Amino acid sequence: MGGEDSDHSKPVKSSITDLKIQNIAYGLFRAVDGPVTYFRENIVEPLQRRNTSEKFYHRQFKRVPTIDQCDFEDPVCIYEADQQFFRDKQVDSNIVKFLRQRMIECITWEGPDSNYKCRKLQEDYETTATNWFIKYGDIRTHKGSIEAYMKQKHRLIWERQHPDIKLH
16 A cells, blocks of 8 residues: 555546547548438439429329219229228228327326326317218228218218207
8 A cells, every 4th residue: 555556647548539540430431421422412412402393202092083973884983983982991090090099198198187188189089080980880891982872871861850869
């Protein structure tokens, strides 16, 4: 426990603070980053600036006539209306699914306070689920736009016959 240790008075030299290693690392970084940066600035960005149209990253279908606009014996129009109906149903089902998931996450996160903090999400989900059921509920999965059109027609007739009863 005697004498002083001369090792503690010298600073420890590490590889991180070594200037030669820093210069080598920076040189390697520039060797990799230089061509990538050049390619992006001189090729990619000018091409992106030239294409100013709106970008879509998913397939978009043009709207087709609905089943009530098709002729009675036009199988192509009926097929297109069915396909449009199935796409619309899939989109609406996903919207209901996402709203339900948000509502569940909010209730789980907020815990006991969810009654008033998640009220807007719960109301949105209930409204959307009700509207989904009004349009697509009680229709078999393989049935298409004709059965949905008939359901809508029967509902309108029932509402006309019972104006004093509110369904929703």
